[in-house]
Amino acid sequence: MSQKEDQGKLTQRADEFLQIFKKGAEFTQELMRENEKLRFQLVQMEEQNRLASCAAQALQEVENLKSQVAELEQEKMEIMQRIARVEAENIDFANRYVEIEGENNSLANLYIATYQLHSTLDFREVLQIISEIIINLIGGEEFALFLLDENTASLQAMVGEGVEIDQLPVCPVGEGTLGTVASTGESFYATTLDDVSSAYDAPLACIPLKIKDRVIGVLAVYKLFLQKKRFADIDYELFTLLAGHAATAIFASKLYSESERKLTTIQGFLDLLTK
Amino acid sequence: MSGHKILVVEDSAIMRQLLVMSLRRMPGVTVLEASDGLEALKLIANENLSLVFSDVNMPGLDGLKLVRMLRADHRTRNIPIVMVTTEGSAEDRDRAMALGATEYITKPVQAAKVVDTATRLLGL
Numbered sequence: 024m025s026q027k028e029d030q031g032k033l034t035q036r037a038d039e040f041l042q043i044f045k046k047g048a049e050f051t052q053e054l055m056r057e058n059e060k061l062r063f064q065l066v067q068m069e070e071q072n073r074l075a076s077c078a079a080q081a082l083q084e085v086e087n088l089k090s091q092v093a094e095l096e097q098e099k100m101e102i103m104q105r106i107a108r109v110e111a112e113n114i115d116f117a118n119r120y121v122e123i124e125g126e127n128n129s130l131a132n133l134y135i136a137t138y139q140l141h142s143t144l145d146f147r148e149v150l151q152i153i154s155e156i157i158i159n160l161i162g163g164e165e166f167a168l169f170l171l172d173e174n175t176a177s178l179q180a181m182v183g184e185g186v187e188i189d190q191l192p193v194c195p196v197g198e199g200t201l202g203t204v205a206s207t208g209e210s211f212y213a214t215t216l217d218d219v220s221s222a223y224d225a226p227l228a229c230i231p232l233k234i235k236d237r238v239i240g241v242l243a244v245y246k247l248f249l250q251k252k253r254f255a256d257i258d259y260e261l262f263t264l265l266a267g268h269a270a271t272a273i274f275a276s277k278l279y280s281e282s283e284r285k286l287t288t289i290q291g292f293l294d295l296l297t298k
Numbered sequence: 299m300s301g302h303k304i305l306v307v308e309d310s311a312i313m314r315q316l317l318v319m320s321l322r323r324m325p326g327v328t329v330l331e332a333s334d335g336l337e338a339l340k341l342i343a344n345e346n347l348s349l350v351f352s353d354v355n356m357p358g359l360d361g362l363k364l365v366r367m368l369r370a371d372h373r374t375r376n377i378p379i380v381m382v383t384t385e386g387s388a389e390d391r392d393r394a395m396a397l398g399a400t401e402y403i404t405k406p407v408q409a410a411k412v413v414d415t416a417t418r419l420l421g422l
Contacts, residue, residue, distance in 0.1 A: 128409045135315045142311075152312065158384060159313040162406045250386030250404040 129257040132160050133264055140272040144279040149272045150182040153242070156265065158184060161258050162251035163244045167191055167223070168232075170240035170273070171205060178205055178241060185246065191223050199224040204231050204241050210262065216253055228254065230262045232270035239270050302420050303345055305330045307338040307352040307364065308382070313405070317351055317382065320409035321416055335359025339367065347377050349419055351412070354383040354394065362397055369398035378419040382407060 139152045150168065157163040165185030169178035172193075178201055180191040197206040201224055204211050211229040226243035233239070242265060247254075304321050306329060308314040314331055321329045330345060332338035334356045342350075350368070354361040361381055368374040378400040383390070386404040394402055401415055416422075 124410050131316060131319055131409055135312055135319070139312050139315070155310045155312045158405070159310055159316070160406050162384075164384070248384055248386050248404070251406070 125257075129260060132257055133260060136160060136261060136264055137268055140268045144276050146273070146276040146280050149269075149276045152272075153265065153269050154182055154184055156261065156269075157242070157244065161244070161254075161261055162248045163246070164248045165246035166226075166242065166244040168240060168242050169194065169201060169205075170232075171196065171238060178202065181240075186223070194224070200226060200229055201241050201243055204229045205238050207231075208233055208236060208238050210266070212254070216247065228262065230266050232273065233266055234270045234274055239274060242266075242269070302326065302348040302422075303328045303330060304349045304351065304416060305332060305338060305341060305345070305347050307332045307335065307350065307356070307361065309333050309353060309356040313353065313382070313407075316407070316409070317412060320412040321351075323409075324413060324416060324422075327416075327420075335361065335364040335367075338364055342368070342374060342377075347374075349416060350377055350379045351382055351416075352379060354381055354385060354390075362394060365394065365397045365399050380415055380419070382412075 136156045139156070140149065143149060143152070153168060154166075157166050163184070165183075167180045167183035167186050167188065169191075170181050171177075172179055175193075176196045178194040178196065180186075180188045182188065183191070194201045194205075196202050200211055208231045210231065211226070213225075213227045216227055223243070223245075226245050227247065228242075228244040230242045231238045231240075232242060242262075302324075304327055306314055306317045306321065308317060308331075311333075314333070318329050318331055321327060330341055330347075332341055335352075336359045338350070338352070339359070341347075352361040352364055359367075361383070365379050365381070368377060368379060379398065380401040380403060381394045381399045382403045382405065383394075384405045385391075391402045400419060403411060403415065
């Protein structure tokens with residue numbers, strides 16, 4: 024009986040042990056599953072951590088890039104402003120170049136006109152040069168140059184182009200456009216160049232030829248060439264130049280011709296006396 | 299831009315001086331002058347010219363006759379000729395161009411226009 028009881032107790036204890044062992048096994052498995060879960064969670068967290076770190080780095084990178092973009096935008100603005108300034112300077116230089124070219128052209132014309140006017144002391148040549156200046160540099164097609172006869176106080180045509188000099192009347196000083204220009208010493212310019220008149224006293228421009236305040240003649244321009252529609256700035260400068268330099272050239276050449284003539288006469292007398 | 303010889307044929311001393319002064323501003327260009335067509339022909343016979351600027355109305359041999367003669371001669375047929383004249387009508391221009399002028403400039407001329415024309419015709 025006691026042996027049976029012992030056997031029963033042993034069996035019971037073995038069952039209990041088996042139960043405990045099973046529970047232990049189950050618990051161990053449970054622990055392993057839990058461990059697996061935790062390891063998975065750890066991996067997930069590590070990944071999240073890594074991603075968070077990357078995101079922070081990316082954010083920092085974005086901030087850096089934003090800063091660089093702002094700097095580049097600033098640089099771009101500055102460059103654009105510099106380009107605008109350089110372009111404005113270029114336009115200014117181009118305008119100044121055109122202006123200087125124009126001034127060069129004007130100076131060349133004025134230089135040539137002055138040079139030629141004073142290149143001779145021959146009265147006829149001086150008149151010819153004045154005509155050439157009006158034709159070639161101003162573009163006058165019809166014009167006449169009148170000289171003052173101080174004895175009769177009248178203007179007499181000496182040379183011209185496109186007009187019959189012999190048929191131009193003598194113009195008294197103080198009368199009409201030409202006479203008024205001669206008496207006042209002030210230049211006359213027609214208000215419009217469209218109405219070309221054939222009347223000798225209706226010029227497009229009339230310039231007094233003056234030595235200081237003394238008028239020795241007038242220049243009257245009646246018509247411009249077909250291609251010349253209006254007076255340019257340089258034309259007014261040439262008229263001003265002619266007013267002074269043509270007058271002195273005419274006066275000097277007349278004086279020279281007279282002195283030459285007198286010298287020839289005196290030389291003739293001397294030859295007569297010495298031979 | 300060297301070795302180009304340009305001949306200016308013009309009876310007016312003023313106009314000739316203006317053209318010569320304008321053209322001499324071009325680097326590497328030699329400018330020769332003649333006061334009429336006959337003098338121009340003598341120069342052309344002895345010089346290797348690249349370009350001719352010629353007035354139309356001149357004593358002796360005028361500009362149009364000069365163009366005709368240069369175009370008739372195989373040695374000078376291809377030299378560009380620029381007429382510089384006071385005659386501004388379309389008929390005058392057409393006549394000159396028909397005879398063989400390359401360009402037609404009316405007076406009064408601007409130095410810049412002369413230089414521009416020469417530069418273009420010489421291919422500079």
